[in-house]
Amino acid sequence: MHVPDGFIDAPTSAVTGVVAAGAIAVSLRGARRELGGISRAERGAERTAPLAGLVAAFIFAVQMLNFPVAAGTSGHLLGGALAAILVGPYTGVLCVSVVLLLQGILFADGGLTALGVNITDMAIVTTVVAYALFRGLVKVLPRTRRSVTVASFVAAxxxxxxxxxxxTLLYWIGGTTDVAIGKVATAMIGVHVLIGIGEAAITALTVGAVVAVRPDLVYGARGLTQRLKLRVNGELVDAPAAEPVPAPARSHRTLWITGLVTSLVLAGFVSFYASADPDGLEKVAADKGIDEKTEEHASSGSPLADYGVEDIANARVSGGLAGVIGVGVTVVAGSAVFWSVRRRRDDDASPTNTHTTV
Structure with a gap:
C-alpha cells in the first residue's frame, strides 16, 4: 500500500507530514518506557531494544513477499499489528516508520513527498487500530498464550x-484526480479485507512462534499469567508473586540469530517467488484511474531501485542481493535508533539525573 508521489496533492501531503512527525516525536518518548523499562513490572523490556531492530528487519523482509489475493491482485504485510504486539505500540510506530523511510530512499518504494501519507497510513493507523483492538480482546479472553495469538490474528x-x-479519506481530501470516492472506497476496502487475512495469518504465526519460546519478549503478552490462588481461612486469595527467573542470555541470542537468518532467507531467496501482480493499491489505482498523475520517484536512480542491484543482469541474484542488503541496513539502522532511545531512558533514570526537592 505504498503511496507514490502524485496521488495526493501537496497541501494534504504536507499536513500528513506534520502529523507523521508529531506521531514519531510522541513515539520516541513513549518508546523509552517500552525499550528501557527497569522496574519489576517491566521485566523483559531491557531486551526489547535488540528485538525491535530485528522486528523492523523482519517486516522489511516479509513486505517483499507479495501473496496473491484475487485475480491479478496481490498483497503484502503492512506490519503495524505485528510490531505493536511484539515490541509495543510506540516502538511499533517507529519500526514501521524506519522501514518506510529506508524503502523510500534506497528502493524507490513509496514516494518521498508521500512519506507523511505512508507513515500516517501504514505505521500510525495500523498500529493504533491493531493495538487498541488487541488490548481489548486480551482483557476479555482467557489469560493464556493462545489468547494472545487469537487476539493478534483479529487485530491484524x-x-x-x-x-x-x-x-480513501486522504484521497477524498487531497486526491489529484476526479474519481468518485465511493468507488475508490468500495474497491480499496474490498481487496484489503482479503489482504488482511494474509496479514492476520503472518502476524498470528509469528507472534505465536515467539510466545511459544520466549513469552517474556512479547510486549503484548506481559502480565497475562494468571495469579496462583491459595485458600486461607476458607477464602481464595492471590498468592505472593514469585520472582521471575531470567531467561539465559544464550536463549535470547538464539532467538535473535534465528530471526535474522529467517529474515535474510525470506528477503534473499523466498522473495524471488513472490507474486508479480500489482498490490491492492496499485490495482485499484489502475482500475479507477487515480494513478493518472503519478510522478517519477526522486530515488528512481538509486542503485537499489525496485529491489534490484544495478548492473547485475541475473534477476534472481539482483533481487536476492537487494533483499539481503535491505535487511542488513534495516536491522542496523533500526537497532541504532532503538538503542539510542533506550540509552536516553537509562540516562534519565540514572541517579546523577535524579533531583531531590527539599
Missing amino acids: LVSVPAAALAF
Whole structure:
C-alpha cells in the first residue's frame, strides 16, 4: 500500500507530514518506557531494544513477499499489528516508520513527498487500530498464550482495511484526480479485507512462534499469567508473586540469530517467488484511474531501485542481493535508533539525573 508521489496533492501531503512527525516525536518518548523499562513490572523490556531492530528487519523482509489475493491482485504485510504486539505500540510506530523511510530512499518504494501519507497510513493507523483492538480482546479472553495469538490474528485482520479506509479519506481530501470516492472506497476496502487475512495469518504465526519460546519478549503478552490462588481461612486469595527467573542470555541470542537468518532467507531467496501482480493499491489505482498523475520517484536512480542491484543482469541474484542488503541496513539502522532511545531512558533514570526537592 505504498503511496507514490502524485496521488495526493501537496497541501494534504504536507499536513500528513506534520502529523507523521508529531506521531514519531510522541513515539520516541513513549518508546523509552517500552525499550528501557527497569522496574519489576517491566521485566523483559531491557531486551526489547535488540528485538525491535530485528522486528523492523523482519517486516522489511516479509513486505517483499507479495501473496496473491484475487485475480491479478496481490498483497503484502503492512506490519503495524505485528510490531505493536511484539515490541509495543510506540516502538511499533517507529519500526514501521524506519522501514518506510529506508524503502523510500534506497528502493524507490513509496514516494518521498508521500512519506507523511505512508507513515500516517501504514505505521500510525495500523498500529493504533491493531493495538487498541488487541488490548481489548486480551482483557476479555482467557489469560493464556493462545489468547494472545487469537487476539493478534483479529487485530491484524482489522488493521489492514482500516488503513485502506484511511487512504480513501486522504484521497477524498487531497486526491489529484476526479474519481468518485465511493468507488475508490468500495474497491480499496474490498481487496484489503482479503489482504488482511494474509496479514492476520503472518502476524498470528509469528507472534505465536515467539510466545511459544520466549513469552517474556512479547510486549503484548506481559502480565497475562494468571495469579496462583491459595485458600486461607476458607477464602481464595492471590498468592505472593514469585520472582521471575531470567531467561539465559544464550536463549535470547538464539532467538535473535534465528530471526535474522529467517529474515535474510525470506528477503534473499523466498522473495524471488513472490507474486508479480500489482498490490491492492496499485490495482485499484489502475482500475479507477487515480494513478493518472503519478510522478517519477526522486530515488528512481538509486542503485537499489525496485529491489534490484544495478548492473547485475541475473534477476534472481539482483533481487536476492537487494533483499539481503535491505535487511542488513534495516536491522542496523533500526537497532541504532532503538538503542539510542533506550540509552536516553537509562540516562534519565540514572541517579546523577535524579533531583531531590527539599
